[in-house]
Amino acid sequence: MEGVDHLAHERNKAQFDVAVMKAVWAGSRDAYELFHRFSRLVANDPEMFIPAIKAQATEEQQKQWLPLANKMKIIGSYTQTELGHGSNVRGLETTATFDPKTDEFVLNSPTLTATKWWPGGLGKIATHALAHARLIIDDKDYGVHGFLVQLRSLDDHLTLPGITIGDIGMKYGSGAYNTMDNGSLIFDHVRIPRNQMLMRLSQVTREGKYVPSNVPRQLSYGTMVYVRQKIVFDASIALSRAVCISTRYSAVRRQFGSHNGSPETQVIDYKTQQARLFPLLASAYAIRFVSEWLNSFYKDLLQRLEAKDFSTLPEAHACTAGLKSITTSVAADGIEECRKLCGGHGYLTSSGLPELSAVYIPACTYEGDNVVMLLQVARYLMKTISQLKSGNKPVGTTAYLGRAEQLMQYHSDVLRAEDWLKPNVVVEAFEARAARMSMACAQNLSKFNNPEDGFQELSADLVEAATAHCQLIIVSKFIEKLQQDIPGKGVKEQLGVLRSIYALFLLHKHIGDFLSTDCITPKQGYLANEQLRSLYSQVRPNAIALVDAFNYTDHFLSSVLGRYDGNVYPKLYEEAWKDPLNDTSIPDGFHEYVQPMLKQPLHHGRL
Numbered sequence: 001m002e003g004v005d006h007l008a009h010e011r012n013k014a015q016f017d018v019a020v021m022k023a024v025w026a027g028s029r030d031a032y033e034l035f036h037r038f039s040r041l042v043a044n045d046p047e048m049f050i051p052a053i054k055a056q057a058t059e060e061q062q063k064q065w066l067p068l069a070n071k072m073k074i075i076g077s078y079t080q081t082e083l084g085h086g087s088n089v090r091g092l093e094t095t096a097t098f099d100p101k102t103d104e105f106v107l108n109s110p111t112l113t114a115t116k117w118w119p120g121g122l123g124k125i126a127t128h129a130l131a132h133a134r135l136i137i138d139d140k141d142y143g144v145h146g147f148l149v150q151l152r153s154l155d156d157h158l159t160l161p162g163i164t165i166g167d168i169g170m171k172y173g174s175g176a177y178n179t180m181d182n183g184s185l186i187f188d189h190v191r192i193p194r195n196q197m198l199m200r201l202s203q204v205t206r207e208g209k210y211v212p213s214n215v216p217r218q219l220s221y222g223t224m225v226y227v228r229q230k231i232v233f234d235a236s237i238a239l240s241r242a243v244c245i246s247t248r249y250s251a252v253r254r255q256f257g258s259h260n261g262s263p264e265t266q267v268i269d270y271k272t273q274q275a276r277l278f279p280l281l282a283s284a285y286a287i288r289f290v291s292e293w294l295n296s297f298y299k300d301l302l303q304r305l306e307a308k309d310f311s312t313l314p315e316a317h318a319c320t321a322g323l324k325s326i327t328t329s330v331a332a333d334g335i336e337e338c339r340k341l342c343g344g345h346g347y348l349t350s351s352g353l354p355e356l357s358a359v360y361i362p363a364c365t366y367e368g369d370n371v372v373m374l375l376q377v378a379r380y381l382m383k384t385i386s387q388l389k390s391g392n393k394p395v396g397t398t399a400y401l402g403r404a405e406q407l408m409q410y411h412s413d414v415l416r417a418e419d420w421l422k423p424n425v426v427v428e429a430f431e432a433r434a435a436r437m438s439m440a441c442a443q444n445l446s447k448f449n450n451p452e453d454g455f456q457e458l459s460a461d462l463v464e465a466a467t468a469h470c471q472l473i474i475v476s477k478f479i480e481k482l483q484q485d486i487p488g489k490g491v492k493e494q495l496g497v498l499r500s501i502y503a504l505f506l507l508h509k510h511i512g513d514f515l516s517t518d519c520i521t522p523k524q525g526y527l528a529n530e531q532l533r534s535l536y537s538q539v540r541p542n543a544i545a546l547v548d549a550f551n552y553t554d555h556f557l558s559s560v561l562g563r564y565d566g567n568v569y570p571k572l573y574e575e576a577w578k579d580p581l582n583d584t585s586i587p588d589g590f591h592e593y594v595q596p597m598l599k600q601p602l603h604h605g606r607l
């Protein structure tokens with residue numbers, strides 16, 4: 001039935017002010033208003049190229065290139081990865097050799113594996129590339145630097161001499177990511193003026209002298225820090241979108257449990273459905289709040305960099321790399337779980353979930369493979385621990401390691417299930433687990449003569465320690481969020497329930513870590529699980545309102561199952577009838593191929 005809200009009875013159960021929760025989810029009332037207006041107007045517009053120019057170009061270069069890029073007079077592609085190397089940026093093979101006679105750089109791809117491979121926009125549309133290449137002067141290799149290279153004519157869009165470009169072909173699934181022209185590029189001695197090397201961090205003079213910067217060389221990786229923190233925000237959108245679909249559908253879908261003609265049970269009332277769905281709902285909120293914090297940390301970093309204060313750069317790298325890894329993995333796995341939570345209909349394109357999954361899963365790989373990113377966090381943790389001996393007091397997200405001695409003595413004092421609702425009880429357990437896992441790695445590393453050998457050998461443990469550290473950050477930031485003044489009837493209470501679900505679900509999932517590090521006893525683990533079950537019951541009446549608070553339009557969700565009005569079945573049927581296969585009752589090829597088979601005479605005794 002059109003116009004009827006089939007989920008109204010669910011919305012009436014809500015015990016909190018949904019309008020206020022919408023503003024909390026959006027970040028502020030203003031952000032909510034803005035999102036509300038614009039989400040109805042615009043689609044996602046991924047940035048690549050422009051942040052890199054801002055980070056790596058001199059002011060003069062920015063004045064020349066940014067207006068062109070902003071006004072779309074040129075279209076840029078962030079061209080870093082090659083066929084042979086993606087994670088190992090220092091291993092890139094493309095060369096940019098300085099020619100002092102002509103005051104130019106000569107870009108060249110010396111091997112097949114030096115072919116640029118993957119950059120978005122490169123295959124068909126980009127006019128320019130921010131190409132990463134090894135700077136060579138007088139046969140000396142100065143490592144990877146960024147160069148602005150024109151690829152195609154601005155008159156007829158044909159590729160310029162010495163440049164071979166193609167699209168790298170179809171990607172996973174048949175979905176929207178295939179509309180992105182990820183490309184391949186070979187340079188054959190392509191010349192560009194010297195001033196097209198991005199020279200904010202280091203310069204090459206007219207005489208061919210390399211002038212290294214007096215700022216950390218890691219600043220050249222600044223674009224990745226910027227994009228990774230944006231990806232954390234995107235993870236909250238992708239996961240919440242899938243959770244919204246599967247929560248609404250779980251309230252509509254009924255299976256079993258009818259007594260004397262009463263309606264069957266809504267699948268959202270099955271405890272197994274709740275135990276799979278509600279941690280994802282809580283994770284969406286948790287990722288949202290940590291992304292809010294990460295963004296403010298990043299803005300603070302930018303202000304410091306302006307003032308030549310580089311002190312928080314290593315932490316910013318560790319946080320953006322680690323949170324990018326954890327949140328994209330949770331979102332990608334969560335989307336797949338949401339598909340399963342919708343049963344068979346979840347596999348239909350019209351559910352919106354297969355498309356969302358196919359588009360989202362590469363987030364675990366692009367902008368840094370998730371395992372490689374966690375290894376970067378582990379390096380940061382090991383470095384922090386190694387500096388404890390010299391009296392360096394860690395700050396920020398590693399401050400707890402400064403209390404390592406105390407945390408090594410910690411034993412949880414939880415006696416009753418409700419004790420697990422206390423934020424300090426949860427934080428202490430997560431801190432102790434993370435500290436003990438990192439300290440154990442550091443201790444094992446010290447047994448190796450060569451630290452790099454040790455790092456390789458222990459890398460699986462190091463990844464787990466880094467995971468524990470990142471989960472501690474997310475739990476802590478959720479708790480800090482709730483220390484803010486949040487108005488609105490019941491809003492803070494609901495967020496408190498979600499915070500506890502998020503933390504206790506992680507504890508349940510990683511119970512092996514908590515037990516093997518002796519932070520909690522098996523009995524305390526059991527009590528945490530008992531508390532978790534009761535939290536699921538508390539979230540149940542609010543589930544629909546909590547996903548309504550994401551404020552997603554039906555257009556944005558693109559899902560028959562996730563419709564706001566819950567009118568699923570008629571729309572599912574209607575959608576199926578739009579399939580071109582249903583345009584005719586007899587399929588193409590039937591008369592040529594199938595009918596002759598059907599008309600073959602049956603021989604006696606055999607088919």
Ligand SMILES: CCCCCCCCCCCCCCCCCC(=O)SCCNC(=O)CCNC(=O)[C@H](O)C(C)(C)COP(=O)(O)OP(=O)(O)OC[C@H]1O[C@@H](n2cnc3c(N)ncnc32)[C@H](O)[C@@H]1OP(=O)(O)O
Nearest residue numbers: 044046086087088089218221224225317355359366367368
């Ligand atoms: C249905 C419709 C649906 C619609 C939804 C639509 C949604 C669509 C969304 C689409 C978005 C698409 C976007 C795609 C963008 C992809 C772009 C890319 O992948 S571009 C390509 C991206 N490519 C990648 O991400 C490559 C990944 N690889 C890397 O990042 C690096 O090579 C590495 C870090 C792994 C190693 O590097 P290496 O040099 O060997 O490093 P060492 O270990 O030797 O460390 C040296 C020192 O540097 C330090 N440091 C390191 N990094 C940073 C940093 N960022 N900052 C600061 N510092 C950093 C490090 O801590 C260490 O410090 P210290 O100890 O000395 O103090």
Ligand SMILES: Cc1cc2nc3c(=O)[nH]c(=O)nc-3n(C[C@H](O)[C@H](O)[C@H](O)COP(=O)(O)OP(=O)(O)OC[C@H]3O[C@@H](n4cnc5c(N)ncnc54)[C@H](O)[C@@H]3O)c2cc1C
Nearest residue numbers: 078079080081085086087118119120362365366367368371
């Ligand atoms: C959809 C998509 C869009 C992209 N867009 C762009 C773009 O616009 N511009 C651009 O330049 N690039 C782009 N990329 C490339 C992307 O950044 C790289 O693919 C990514 O950084 C991973 O690098 P890789 O492919 O070399 O993986 P590899 O490093 O080869 O990873 C393969 C396996 O090796 C493991 N591994 C690698 N190193 C280590 C290590 N040190 N220790 C332990 N395990 C390790 C990884 O965990 C992984 O399991 C894109 C990629 C995709 C999928």
